[in-house]
Amino acid sequence: MTMNPLKLSKIIPALSIVTVIVFTGCQPKQDPQNNSATDATNKVDIPLIQAQVVAVKLPKQQVCLEDGCTNYDLQTVKTNQQWIDDYFINRMKKAEPNAFADLSDQQVKVPEGEPSLSESSTYVRFVGQNYNLATFAIHSYAYPAGAAHGMYHQEFVNFDLATKKHINVSELIKDGVEQELRDELYVANQNWLDEHNIKKDQLQVSDNYYYGVNGIVFVYPLYELASYAEGMSELNLPYYAAKEFIKAEYLPSLPKVPN
Template identity: 60%
Template structure:
């Protein structure tokens, strides 16, 4: 009897120990917090530096002259972003990456060989949680021209979905005209000074997230003279709450009314 009693006690004690060791299911609230933290941690904090691009032809020549290339890109901690810019650069200036030998320059008497320049620089602008903005700056000077032509294109990335954001990706479907009207109204003084009527203004797909609103950028000569440079028109975030998809609007403070 004593042995049976001891055996029963031992089995009961072992069952209690095993029950106590089992992991309890986390409450739903705790699981929700963990999921949010995991999502936040999955968004990488971008680290970027500018690096030169190795070119097969830093100077490409034909019979008429030469084109000198200066190309720099960014090296980040996200390979897919680095690959995006390298592919863009190679498509824009394939000659700089060509392995074909240069042609001989025409040095005959009276010939005036041209020397032109082309530069491309990529730089990191900033990050707002799961959105990051970069800029591609280009400059081209053709020999004999009065001045060179420059351009700055802003590239916005959705880091969560690993894709570039076009304007059509962030605007609520069917709201393009409302965005355009709001943009004109917000910049009507400057547009009126430059004799730009409402019907002539178009939405630019070149944009970036500014401190107070989305900034639409226009090429040289489109809205103003060369001397005035590229035009930037800002549309305040407060005017975009129902026009831009919520996931692509920055978190804004809620001001209490007096």
């Protein structure tokens, strides 16, 4: 039996379509969540931070008010990320409003004779970066006129470069694990805490931290855990323990080691 060439030409394209449908149906289905995660990773462009310390331009370096004068020394960072630069300048403006205020046209009654002179300084520096995690430090010093000594503080500021967000401790740790984290932090530093007569129920998780070589380091203000002479105290939470309490996206990339 001889088939009509016209009919054959109509059948061949139809067979091709069926073949495509069959093979397409045999392809393994992809997880939509995995696709979303992959797409998100590919779309995120993590910048390499470049930073230098620069002086902040102020109307006056010395500001005099009715209770005396204050010398200001403010230095910040200039980076390749404008949102980071803005963050630190806004922090300084909020902490030291008098330093940024133009008081030249205001009638300020300066004390007669030799006015008392206070000092206030703030320095910002770039500490380091681990992929999407960037750490900066704010060092501040204040000496009120007539005080026995000045007070200093160092705050570490950690950013998620992927989301352009400041990672505070409440966002760093998983939900509902703060008590267990406190207990683990106490165990990891028990010798030092015992030497300073600090019991477990007296210890709190600090809101000041940075990424250390061997773990996440929680930093405490002067006098909170030790004397002024000992400076700011630091408690280390090893990375092998931190994985139980810290959100995965806020842990630095670590080598895999046997249990």
